[in-house]
Amino acid sequence: MRMFDIIAKKRDGGTLSREELAFAVNGFVAGEIPDYQMSALLMAIYLRGMTHQETAQLTDLMARSGDMVDLSAIQGVKVDKHSTGGVGDKTTLIIAPLAAACGVRIAKMSGRGLGHTGGTVDKIESVPGTRTDLSRQEFFDQVNRLGLAVIGQSGNLAPADKKIYALRDVTATISCVPLIASSIMSKKLAAGSDCILLDVKTGTGAFMKTLEGSLELAQAMVEIGRHNGRKVAALITDMDIPLGRAVGNSLEVAECVQVLRGQGPKDLTDLCLRLAGEMLALAGQGSPEACLEKARAALRDGSALRKMIEMFGAQGGDTSVLEDPSRFVLSPCRREIQAREEGFITAMDTEKVGIASVILGAGRLKKEDAIDYGAGILIHKKTGEAVRAGESLATFYTSDPALLAEAEEVYRSALTFGPKPPKLPPMVQARVTEAGVERF
Numbered sequence: 361m362r363m364f365d366i367i368a369k370k371r372d373g374g375t376l377s378r379e380e381l382a383f384a385v386n387g388f389v390a391g392e393i394p395d396y397q398m399s400a401l402l403m404a405i406y407l408r409g410m411t412h413q414e415t416a417q418l419t420d421l422m423a424r425s426g427d428m429v430d431l432s433a434i435q436g437v438k439v440d441k442h443s444t445g446g447v448g449d450k451t452t453l454i455i456a457p458l459a460a461a462c463g464v465r466i467a468k469m470s471g472r473g474l475g476h477t478g479g480t481v482d483k484i485e486s487v488p489g490t491r492t493d494l495s496r497q498e499f500f501d502q503v504n505r506l507g508l509a510v511i512g513q514s515g516n517l518a519p520a521d522k523k524i525y526a527l528r529d530v531t532a533t534i535s536c537v538p539l540i541a542s543s544i545m546s547k548k549l550a551a552g553s554d555c556i557l558l559d560v561k562t563g564t565g566a567f568m569k570t571l572e573g574s575l576e577l578a579q580a581m582v583e584i585g586r587h588n589g590r591k592v593a594a595l596i597t598d599m600d601i602p603l604g605r606a607v608g609n610s611l612e613v614a615e616c617v618q619v620l621r622g623q624g625p626k627d628l629t630d631l632c633l634r635l636a637g638e639m640l641a642l643a644g645q646g647s648p649e650a651c652l653e654k655a656r657a658a659l660r661d662g663s664a665l666r667k668m669i670e671m672f673g674a675q676g677g678d679t680s681v682l683e684d685p686s687r688f689v690l691s692p693c694r695r696e697i698q699a700r701e702e703g704f705i706t707a708m709d710t711e712k713v714g715i716a717s718v719i720l721g722a723g724r725l726k727k728e729d730a731i732d733y734g735a736g737i738l739i740h741k742k743t744g745e746a747v748r749a750g751e752s753l754a755t756f757y758t759s760d761p762a763l764l765a766e767a768e769e770v771y772r773s774a775l776t777f778g779p780k781p782p783k784l785p786p787m788v789q790a791r792v793t794e795a796g797v798e799r800f
């Protein structure tokens with residue numbers, strides 16, 4: 361077999377066999393296939409696409425390029441969730457305790473933030489002392505004992521994805537549905553859970569900016585699950601408006617506590633209940649509607665909040681900040697961003713809101729950048745809300761006052777004002793399962 365022929369076949373619109381895909385992926389990981397040939401194949405895939413079967417086989421090969429985590433030491437149904445990323449997206453820290461409080465096992469490996477979107481591991485580490493580097497045995501023991509653990513990705517998980525992603529990043533082949541779907545799902549298959557719930561974001565703050573694009577990505581990932589023996593469902597959810605009102609690590613964890621106390625923003629609370637209900641349904645606990653009720657009960661009776669605190673405590677965190685979020689140390693330099701005009705916010709460029717928080721120190725532009733956990737933005741006025749001139753639109757937090765001006769300029773450029781409130785998109789726009797697409 362020759363890589364040249366595989367590239368030519370895909371260039372001409374052919375369908376690659378498992379053997380051909382294995383030759384390309386395994387050869388590339390082993391260093392036998394050079395970057396330029398893999399780049400050519402990626403561009404051919406970008407231009408010609410892949411069938412669902414090809415995408416599923418590519419994903420399986422990428423997953424098997426490294427460790428396949430065996431979760432069989434954990435009793436019960438293991439459910440994972442993945443969000444395609446957004447601004448203010450702190451759902452994992454709410455949904456995982458909600459689902460665990462209802463009896464599902466969450467053995468979750470999460471990532472760090474990069475670019476304008478945040479990452480769960482950074483949020484977790486903003487609670488002083490919390491470890492995200494548990495050993496495999498500690499991880500399994502904690503999930504068996506408490507029902508949940510959320511840690512950083514460890515070991516050699518889908519190394520083919522790491523190598524291929526690095527090439528895609530510099531060859532203009534990122535925004536390609538089969539390549540995004542196989543990249544995300546290879547890590548999920550390797551992480552070992554039985555069921556996977558996907559939160560596919562759509563809108564200005566998301567990877568996929570349109571509903572149709574998000575549906576295509578969700579369908580590709582559900583199909584990958586089906587071909588590889590995992591139960592997968594996806595909700596397509598709005599990311600045209602930041603989720604909740606907090607953007608930045610400590611600010612977001614404090615908001616998670618608010619939600620679990622029943623005092624959080626409605627958009628975030630409703631979305632988390634829907635996602636938790638879907639996770640329970642995937643795990644076989646009943647219909648999505650019945651499971652939504654179970655999730656609501658776990659929020660109302662405080663059992664989900666207790667689970668969250670137990671999890672942080674078990675991972676070494678200082679739970680006093682969760683018992684009383686006013687104890688979080690926020691960055692000392694603050695600025696109110698005051699409205700210069702009166703009217704309604706008619707749109708927010710959510711990606712720019714994320715960029716403003718990164719400028720303040722809440723995220724990183726390069727992998728090596730340090731995070732200022734107490735930095736970020738508390739949003740007081742969101743899309744659809746009325747504003748009077750002089751009112752505060754948002755409070756900025758940073759440790760470096762020199763960053764405030766640039767962040768303010770970016771934030772203001774994200775906002776559009778008008779005389780009338782806009783029609784808001786529904787938070788959950790569609791559900792994608794093996795049975796098909798349901799639009800809401």
Ligand code: URA
Pocket residue numbers: 525534539540541543544567
């Ligand atoms: N997230 C991933 O893990 N991979 C992609 O290709 C895009 C988003």
